[in-house]
Amino acid sequence: xxxxxxxxxxxxxxxxxxxxxxxxxxxxxxxxxxxxxxxxxxxxxxxxxxxxxxxxxxxxxxxxxxxxxxxxxxxxxxxxxxxxxxxxxxxxxxxxxxxxxxxxxxxxxxxxxxxxxxxxxxxxxxxxxxxxxxxxxxxxxxxxxxxxxxxxxxxxxxxxxxxxxxxxxxxxxxxxxxxxxxxxxxxxxxxxxxxxxxxxxxxxxxxxxxxxxxxxxxxxxxxxxxxxxxxxxxxxxxxxxxxxxx
Amino acid sequence: xxxxxxxxxxxxxxxxxxxxxxxxxxxxxxxxxxxxxxxxxxxxxxxxxxxxxxxxxxxxxxxxxxxxxxxxxxxxxxxxxxxxxxxxxxxxxxxxxxxxxxxxxxxxxxxxxxxxxxxxxxxxxxxxxxxxxxxxxxxxxxxxxxxxxxxxxxxxxxxxxxxxxxxxxxxxxxxxxxxxxxxxxxxxxxxxxxxxxxxxxxxxxxxxxxxxxxxxxxxxxxxxxxxxxxxxxxxxxxxxxxxxxxxxxxxxxxxxxxxxxxxxxxxxxxxxxxxxxxxxxxxxxxxxxxxxxxxxx
Amino acid sequence: xxxxxxxxxxxxxxxxxxxxxxxxxxxxxxxxxxxxxxxxxxxxxxxxxxxxxxxxxxxxxxxxxxxxxxxxxxxxxxxxxxxxxxxxxxxxxxxxxxxxxxxxxxxxxxxxxxxxxxxxxxxxxxxxxxxxxxxxxxxxxxxxxxxxxxxxxxxxxxxxxxxxxxxxxxxxxxxxxxxxxxxxxxxxxxxxxxxxxxxxxxxxxxxxxxxxxxxxxxxxxxxxxxxxxxxxxxxxxxxxxxxxxxxxxxxxxxxxxxxxxxxxxxxxxxxxxxxxxxxxxxxxxxxxxxxxxxxxxxxxxxxxxxxxxxxxxxxxxxxxxxxxxxxxxxxxxxxxxxxxxxxxxxxxxxxxxxxxxxxxxxxxxxxxxxxxxxxxxxxxxxxxxxxxxx
Numbered sequence: 001x002x003x004x005x006x007x008x009x010x011x012x013x014x015x016x017x018x019x020x021x022x023x024x025x026x027x028x029x030x031x032x033x034x035x036x037x038x039x040x041x042x043x044x045x046x047x048x049x050x051x052x053x054x055x056x057x058x059x060x061x062x063x064x065x066x067x068x069x070x071x072x073x074x075x076x077x078x079x080x081x082x083x084x085x086x087x088x089x090x091x092x093x094x095x096x097x098x099x100x101x102x103x104x105x106x107x108x109x110x111x112x113x114x115x116x117x118x119x120x121x122x123x124x125x126x127x128x129x130x131x132x133x134x135x136x137x138x139x140x141x142x143x144x145x146x147x148x149x150x151x152x153x154x155x156x157x158x159x160x161x162x163x164x165x166x167x168x169x170x171x172x173x174x175x176x177x178x179x180x181x182x183x184x185x186x187x188x189x190x191x192x193x194x195x196x197x198x199x200x201x202x203x204x205x206x207x208x209x210x211x212x213x214x215x216x217x218x219x220x221x222x223x224x225x226x227x228x229x230x231x232x233x234x235x236x237x238x239x240x241x242x243x244x245x246x
Numbered sequence: 247x248x249x250x251x252x253x254x255x256x257x258x259x260x261x262x263x264x265x266x267x268x269x270x271x272x273x274x275x276x277x278x279x280x281x282x283x284x285x286x287x288x289x290x291x292x293x294x295x296x297x298x299x300x301x302x303x304x305x306x307x308x309x310x311x312x313x314x315x316x317x318x319x320x321x322x323x324x325x326x327x328x329x330x331x332x333x334x335x336x337x338x339x340x341x342x343x344x345x346x347x348x349x350x351x352x353x354x355x356x357x358x359x360x361x362x363x364x365x366x367x368x369x370x371x372x373x374x375x376x377x378x379x380x381x382x383x384x385x386x387x388x389x390x391x392x393x394x395x396x397x398x399x400x401x402x403x404x405x406x407x408x409x410x411x412x413x414x415x416x417x418x419x420x421x422x423x424x425x426x427x428x429x430x431x432x433x434x435x436x437x438x439x440x441x442x443x444x445x446x447x448x449x450x451x452x453x454x455x456x457x458x459x460x461x462x463x464x465x466x467x468x469x470x471x472x473x474x475x476x477x478x479x480x481x482x483x484x485x486x487x488x489x490x491x492x493x494x495x496x497x498x499x500x501x502x503x504x505x506x507x508x509x510x511x512x513x514x515x516x517x518x519x520x521x522x523x524x525x526x527x528x529x530x531x532x533x534x535x536x537x538x539x540x541x542x543x
Numbered sequence: 544x545x546x547x548x549x550x551x552x553x554x555x556x557x558x559x560x561x562x563x564x565x566x567x568x569x570x571x572x573x574x575x576x577x578x579x580x581x582x583x584x585x586x587x588x589x590x591x592x593x594x595x596x597x598x599x600x601x602x603x604x605x606x607x608x609x610x611x612x613x614x615x616x617x618x619x620x621x622x623x624x625x626x627x628x629x630x631x632x633x634x635x636x637x638x639x640x641x642x643x644x645x646x647x648x649x650x651x652x653x654x655x656x657x658x659x660x661x662x663x664x665x666x667x668x669x670x671x672x673x674x675x676x677x678x679x680x681x682x683x684x685x686x687x688x689x690x691x692x693x694x695x696x697x698x699x700x701x702x703x704x705x706x707x708x709x710x711x712x713x714x715x716x717x718x719x720x721x722x723x724x725x726x727x728x729x730x731x732x733x734x735x736x737x738x739x740x741x742x743x744x745x746x747x748x749x750x751x752x753x754x755x756x757x758x759x760x761x762x763x764x765x766x767x768x769x770x771x772x773x774x775x776x777x778x779x780x781x782x783x784x785x786x787x788x789x790x791x792x793x794x795x796x797x798x799x800x801x802x803x804x805x806x807x808x809x810x811x812x813x814x815x816x817x818x819x820x821x822x823x824x825x826x827x828x829x830x831x832x833x834x835x836x837x838x839x840x841x842x843x844x845x846x847x848x849x850x851x852x853x854x855x856x857x858x859x860x861x862x863x864x865x866x867x868x869x870x871x872x873x874x875x876x877x878x879x880x881x882x883x884x885x886x887x888x889x890x891x892x893x894x895x896x897x898x899x900x901x902x903x904x905x906x907x908x909x910x911x912x913x914x915x916x917x918x919x920x921x922x923x924x925x926x927x928x929x930x931x932x933x
Contacts, residue, residue, distance in 0.1 A: 028606020196321030
């Protein structure tokens with residue numbers, strides 16, 4: 001929306017060039033960026049949005065500093081394969097936004113075989129694609145990620161706040177996520193303090209709270225594999241530096 | 247290196263006060279006043295018996311958990327912030343709840359715009375949380391009794407339960423350590439560092455030790471005294487009281503450290519995406535020259 | 544001079560779509576509009592799953608008009624299993640649907656503001672105003688639905704959480720302000736739309752067609768027969784390699800291509816006489832926003848929602864009957880059809896989304912338009928491609 005066709009001041013322009021690309025997804029993550037509402041206008045005024053099918057008039061994909069990518073790659077779609085190559089060429093850094101791009105998300109349930117293109121059967125999150133391994137620097141969990149998370153993330157990216165960014169870097173190497181993480185990684189390992197943060201973080205309310213045990217109870221039927229629960233759990237990583245007592 | 251001094255055990259604070267509430271629980275009175283005078287618009291905590299998380303909206307409904315059981319407080323966060331749209335929420339819970347809450351605030355993860363919605367964080371000094379079954383087993387172990395627990399408090403550096411039959415029971419830490427929630431055995435933040443105020447339950451029900459940490463906690467209490475003078479009385483805490491709290495924490499944390507050290511030495515697994523706080527602590531614990539900066543483990 | 548133009552990727556629309564145009568002397572003689580995003584297989588992935596999870600999963604079809612899929616899906620399961628929904632829950636769903644209508648229509652205004660505002664500063668201030676209203680709509684979605692995007696509270700049998708009176712009052716206290724902002728930004732929008740039409744040299748009939756209209760209700764959605772729908776495969780419509788790429792079906796209603804959406808609703812339920820061109824689509828969409836906010840206010844003021852809103856009956860059916868759930872989404876009638884067996888498992892699922900229905904309408908509207916301006920017609924329909932290739 002902020003891109004003008006004639007880029008006349010390219011040399012003098014030091015704004016961070018960002019783009020939104022989407023593979024197989026619902027566009028909700030891109031909309032979540034806009035759901036910062038008024039703040040979105042401020043943030044998008046400080047960076048330069050060079051590509052988004054929804055918000056810019058550009059047809060070709062230009063070079064960009066950061067590509068925010070949502071959605072899983074559909075291997076059978078030639079457009080996706082092109083997009084993948086373009087991404088490897090044009091983007092300096094790729095951020096996998098949302099469950100589908102980072103951990104497979106609701107695409108983990110897909111089995112294809114639906115008209116009119118029954119061959120669309122293979123969906124892989126971009127964090128699993130070796131071709132982009134060096135480019136995908138961060139993965140953001142959530143279905144969709146909270147606007148407040150995206151806001152903090154964008155600020156951290158602009159300020160190069162590595163303490164903030166580190167956990168999101170670690171998440172790129174874990175390509176699977178689900179509510180079972182909370183059970184296997186935290187409860188089973190004896191680290192669950194019973195604070196209930198996972199239950200509040202779950203976008204589908206698949207995690208309820210077992211009051212008898214003081215532990216989360218997980219309903220796998222509702223899980224969309226977005227990774228929110230473990231990311232929000234205080235035992236997976238903690239904010240560092242901790243809040244200062246001023 | 248880590249020394250188990252006051253700074254590590256209790257953490258930094260601006261002042262410590264013994265607060266008297268004229269026959270009532272002073273912490274409850276403070277929250278009641280804060281709700282009444284609209285310092286806060288809601289209080290997120292557990293029910294009195296600790297069985298379920300609770301969101302309190304009216305000042306005459308204020309009741310705080312009196313046992314050392316308080317699970318699932320954060321599970322109401324989305325309801326409070328995204329549904330009820332509270333913008334000045336207070337939270338009363340043990341330290342671990344604030345780990346989750348601080349994370350939600352710092353990263354924006356989990357619940358939308360938590361950063362701007364919380365106005366006061368009050369943690370209680372936690373000797374380790376127990377579920378109902380754990381209480382029963384612990385009491386049977388220590389006293390052979392099956393009567394319920396009414397409240398927990400600290401006296402002279404020891405943990406006590408006030409039982410439902412009116413008797414007080416001293417709880418030996420070595421036994422207590424066995425029955426607590428397993429994550430509480432690896433906790434290094436029992437004094438709820440990372441909050442605005444830490445509250446320590448004392449023997450008399452109408453007395454409490456408040457450890458004021460942040461500027462926000464300080465100014466809130468000052469403002470409260472100005473708005474409702476004489477409702478709760480503040481007196482600077484004696485050194486002796488703080489020392490006894492510190493002694494309790496030292497005794498418990500040594501048990502916890504032994505468990506952590508064992509866990510690291512055996513290489514037992516930790517959650518993924520973890521910055522490996524246990525191993526980090528192990529390194530600091532075993533080294534002489536690492537310059538230890540304040541870090542909430 | 545005859546030629547064929549194939550466009551891939553229509554900027555300022557959602558998703559990846561394409562246009563096939565047969566052009567003679569610069570004028571489109573035949574046009575086809577289609578989706579090019581992969582089929583994610585929501586209809587097949589639901590098979591064998593418990594029908595109670597259908598709203599949670601189908602809401603993830605689309606990130607723009609999320610809740611309409613949850614509502615249509617819940618209503619389809621309720622319809623086939625004979626589950627009675629508390630009337631207040633239906634009203635609250637209507638509120639959610641209207642909130643997403645405003646939320647989503649205004650997103651469209653933001654998207655096309657790139658066309659409307661040659662001056663960037665003016666554009667930003669317009670977006671800021673519009674975002675203010677979207678924030679209100681987002682608040683309604685978040686408070687009642689649980690989240691702004693992908694509401695988890697819409698369940699088979701109702702709404703999982705009651706709406707307390709004091710929360711309702713909070714919403715009502717902001718509705719007037721939002722309405723005021725909406726009216727101001729809408730008049731600016733109309734003004735800019737006029738100047739765009741003048742700048743590009745379009746007249747009122749630009750992008751007209753003679754198709755029938757299809758809508759079920761002004762605000763919420765009324766039952767239709769699923770037998771009325773039939774589907775044309777893209778392989779029967781397009782040529783060459785596109786046959787293996789176009790990923791949407793072309794639904795027909797009563798055997799004919801139709802248009803659905805704001806204009807259809809206005810024509811069928813408000814007695815509106817269409818002028819024909821696509822400009823009125825923008826205007827009618829904007830007017831729907833104002834109507835929607837008024838309707839939200841009316842529903843909330845006249846009802847209480849603090850009781851039980853969820854009939855937790857376990858769904859069950861014979862596996863043969865088709866249940867249909869309709870919701871009037873921002874872009875038109877959104878139809879979900881489902882069959883479930885005795886144990887409540889889904890044995891058949893079919894989704895017909897408004898953008899899919901409108902593909903033929905867009906294709907019709909392209910006829911006679913200058914090929915270089917085809918994109919303006921597409922944008923006027925606010926296509927949601929991810930919905931179309933669900």
